[in-house]
Amino acid sequence: MASIADVSNRTLAELISLEGRTAVVTGGAQGLGKGIARRLAEAGANVLIGDRNGELAVQTAADLGSKSSGKVVGLAMDVCDAASVAAATALAEAEFGGIGIWVNNAGIFPSIAITEMPVEQWDEVFAVNARGTFLGAQAAVRAMAARGQGGVIVNIASLAGLNGISPGLAAYVSSKHAVVGLTRQLALECAPQCIRVLAVAPSFMVTEGNMAMMQQDPRIAEAAAEHIPSMFSSKLGRVGVPDDIARAVLFCASDMSIFMTGTTLVVDAGESA
Ligand SMILES: NC(=O)c1ccc[n+]([C@@H]2O[C@H](COP(=O)([O-])OP(=O)(O)OC[C@H]3O[C@@H](n4cnc5c(N)ncnc54)[C@H](O)[C@@H]3O)[C@@H](O)[C@H]2O)c1
Numbered sequence: 075m076a077s078i079a080d081v082s083n084r085t086l087a088e089l090i091s092l093e094g095r096t097a098v099v100t101g102g103a104q105g106l107g108k109g110i111a112r113r114l115a116e117a118g119a120n121v122l123i124g125d126r127n128g129e130l131a132v133q134t135a136a137d138l139g140s141k142s143s144g145k146v147v148g149l150a151m152d153v154c155d156a157a158s159v160a161a162a163t164a165l166a167e168a169e170f171g172g173i174g175i176w177v178n179n180a181g182i183f184p185s186i187a188i189t190e191m192p193v194e195q196w197d198e199v200f201a202v203n204a205r206g207t208f209l210g211a212q213a214a215v216r217a218m219a220a221r222g223q224g225g226v227i228v229n230i231a232s233l234a235g236l237n238g239i240s241p242g243l244a245a246y247v248s249s250k251h252a253v254v255g256l257t258r259q260l261a262l263e264c265a266p267q268c269i270r271v272l273a274v275a276p277s278f279m280v281t282e283g284n285m286a287m288m289q290q291d292p293r294i295a296e297a298a299a300e301h302i303p304s305m306f307s308s309k310l311g312r313v314g315v316p317d318d319i320a321r322a323v324l325f326c327a328s329d330m331s332i333f334m335t336g337t338t339l340v341v342d343a344g345e346s347a
Contacts, residue, residue: 098175115143125148153206177229182199185287228273
């Protein structure tokens with residue numbers, strides 16, 4: 075059986091470096107995904123940003139690529155669609171070589187009371203958050219296993235993957251519990267190939283997505299404010315920003331975390347402590 079390296083003799087600079095690695099970040103055109111792509115590219119990875127908003131993905135990639143040591147390309151990609159995920163995988167490999175890091179970040183979080191929730195909305199949330207994570211992980215494992223050099227999959231879960239949160243988020247909470255479960259299961263399945271599978275569970279972070287959602291319907295903000303302490307501050311005095319998550323993802327993606335798999339890393343300024 076293959077085994078992970080003992081990295082005790084490497085310097086910290088070597089451990090955090092992603093030089094020469096190929097990474098895919100789904101939903102990386104804005105928000106947490108953009109922050110994650112930025113740090114991975116800064117650490118030297120060549121990054122493919124796949125996002126349903128292809129135009130913004132290309133724009134974000136050009137912006138990040140001009141400021142980092144790693145190259146960044148953007149592509150229209152729908153994580154719900156296996157063919158689209160396969161096309162993104164093929165492009166990443168053609169542009170940069172074998173995939174070593176895959177971040178399943180794309181997610182949606184519409185809010186509607188359980189009594190009003192159309193079944194189509196339940197299905198859509200599961201299609202993006204759960205099936206999208208499954209399809210991304212499946213593509214990543216296939217690519218990493220074929221290459222035979224291990225790899226890391228990082229799934230962006232949520233505190234909503236560990237507990238219930240505010241009313242209206244039944245589909246979201248359930249889909250994020252699925253992400254945490256998939257992380258544990260895939261860690262077991264993929265360990266023999268030295269493919270590590272981790273999740274990061276953020277509390278509330280200021281992103282374009284959740285700002286837009288709350289502007290659309292102020293009732294959502296009011297309901298959430300009652301139940302989500304990190305919306306306006308945190309035990310550590312300020313609200314979370316995408317880079318708070320990006321640094322945790324960099325830790326997971328790098329050899330700093332080489333002895334970890336199956337774990338969900340909670341990044342919440344103590345909200346769930
Ligand atoms: N922001 C938070 O407070 C927070 C907290 C916990 C977890 N999360 C999770 O972090 C992830 C990112 O959230 P965010 O706040 O940055 O959201 P966001 O809406 O700002 O960005 C999400 C990105 O994903 C893309 N996307 C959506 N559906 C897609 C699909 N089917 N295929 C490809 N791309 C798609 C969007 O176009 C967008 O660019 C989500 O999984 C979310 O559940 C966010």
